[in-house]
Amino acid sequence: MAALKGGTLSDFAGSMAESIEKALEKEWQADKGSALPADGKDERRILLAAIASGILNYLEAHQDEFINKITLQSGSTTTDNTVTKLDLNIQS
Numbered sequence: 810m811a812a813l814k815g816g817t818l819s820d821f822a823g824s825m826a827e828s829i830e831k832a833l834e835k836e837w838q839a840d841k842g843s844a845l846p847a848d849g850k851d852e853r854r855i856l857l858a859a860i861a862s863g864i865l866n867y868l869e870a871h872q873d874e875f876i877n878k879i880t881l882q883s884g885s886t887t888t889d890n891t892v893t894k895l896d897l898n899i900q901s
Contacts, residue, residue: 815862
């Protein structure tokens with residue numbers, strides 16, 4: 810599994826920032842009836858990369874608090890397990 814990455818202006822493909830930009834494009838089109846303006850694209854991408862990286866950095870810093878218990882079920886058997894260490898595989 811590939812590491813989660815916030816993205817940068819020079820490494821935008823496959824990043825959380827790219828995903829946010831695609832969602833922004835969809836919402837912009839739905840509300841404004843036009844594509845996102847081309848002006849300011851680099852600045853927008855820098856902002857989106859900063860937001861995405863900040864979210865992932867925060868999650869990584871608090872990943873042991875993220876999931877404390879996991880319940881596994883196989884047929885009629887249910888087992889609760891305490892999670893003591895979580896690695897979200899985040900690319901710095």
